[in-house]
Amino acid sequence: MLILHDPRCADYGSSMRPEQPARVIRSAAHLRSAHPDWTWREPDAALVTDEVLLLAHTPAHLRRLGLGRDFDADTPYFEGIGDHARRAVAAALGAARHAMAQRDAARGPEPVFSLMRPPGHHAMAEKAMGFCYLNQIALAAIYARARLGAARVAVWDFDAHHGNGTEAILHPATAAGPFAGSYFFASIHQHPCYPGTGTRDLGPLTRNWPVPPRAPRADHLAALRASLDAIIAFAPDLVLVSAGFDAYARDPITQMTLEAEDFAQLGRWLAAARHPATGRPIPAAALLEGGYHADLPLLIDAFLSAWNIPG
Numbered sequence: 001m002l003i004l005h006d007p008r009c010a011d012y013g014s015s016m017r018p019e020q021p022a023r024v025i026r027s028a029a030h031l032r033s034a035h036p037d038w039t040w041r042e043p044d045a046a047l048v049t050d051e052v053l054l055l056a057h058t059p060a061h062l063r064r065l066g067l068g069r070d071f072d073a074d075t076p077y078f079e080g081i082g083d084h085a086r087r088a089v090a091a092a093l094g095a096a097r098h099a100m101a102q103r104d105a106a107r108g109p110e111p112v113f114s115l116m117r118p119p120g121h122h123a124m125a126e127k128a129m130g131f132c133y134l135n136q137i138a139l140a141a142i143y144a145r146a147r148l149g150a151a152r153v154a155v156w157d158f159d160a161h162h163g164n165g166t167e168a169i170l171h172p173a174t175a176a177g178p179f180a181g182s183y184f185f186a187s188i189h190q191h192p193c194y195p196g197t198g199t200r201d202l203g204p205l206t207r208n209w210p211v212p213p214r215a216p217r218a219d220h221l222a223a224l225r226a227s228l229d230a231i232i233a234f235a236p237d238l239v240l241v242s243a244g245f246d247a248y249a250r251d252p253i254t255q256m257t258l259e260a261e262d263f264a265q266l267g268r269w270l271a272a273a274r275h276p277a278t279g280r281p282i283p284a285a286a287l288l289e290g291g292y293h294a295d296l297p298l299l300i301d302a303f304l305s306a307w308n309i310p311g
């Protein structure tokens, strides 16, 4: 297991907000002590040029990140937030690059996880929202296609909230034009809930599995399994995971029912995923999105430990 992490990602924010520095400070401390054999690496900031950010964002949004004004009630301006968001993008690109470099590894690809904040899946091409400033998973998907030789990239978003920003960026690209058919997006999320989107599929490559509040675990897991089956059927060269842990039964900002064991199940499924044509493991990289309960370190550990055992 490779963890991409820069401790500076805890250098902004407040313990008064759900998306707070302790999320990553405590998760990093737990994973380091529980898994001394895992490799840790700082993301390479040089990967993140404006040219790369413009693959998914507008020039006006990049300028706006430096203007010192709040974006919305959930998404304040913090000193240096543009640099923090760029470091989260660097980790995402690094994770995608690692996964693609591992595709022919004899023992199967080494899993890679970006333990960074801010999260990204709500960020739109033209604006920050929902604790998110830049959309690192959409950027990683486009970067993997443009620069890493992945012709088909799937995003599996199991955060409890709809990945509206990722959908809005990838759907037009995969629906028509020169990159048609390049991206598959699957989001499994609570509905009704923030941000209110994701109620239906936008096409065969942009799929949504809305799950009602307080749905039985088995129903939610069945939706998660169906979404991963759809991803595997797409035959991706790379799977990028928007790994949010706020579908946890005790999360303070959602009403879902998953337990730590269920996140382990997602890890096992990912380890066992095989490309339908080649039968080989599918390279995958996961990025931290949400997850606001104090048990977050244990939920991440459950997911990663299960994924780290070859399926």
Ligand SMILES: [Zn+2]
Binding pocket: 159, 160, 161, 244, 246, 289, 290, 291
């Ligand atoms: Zn979320």
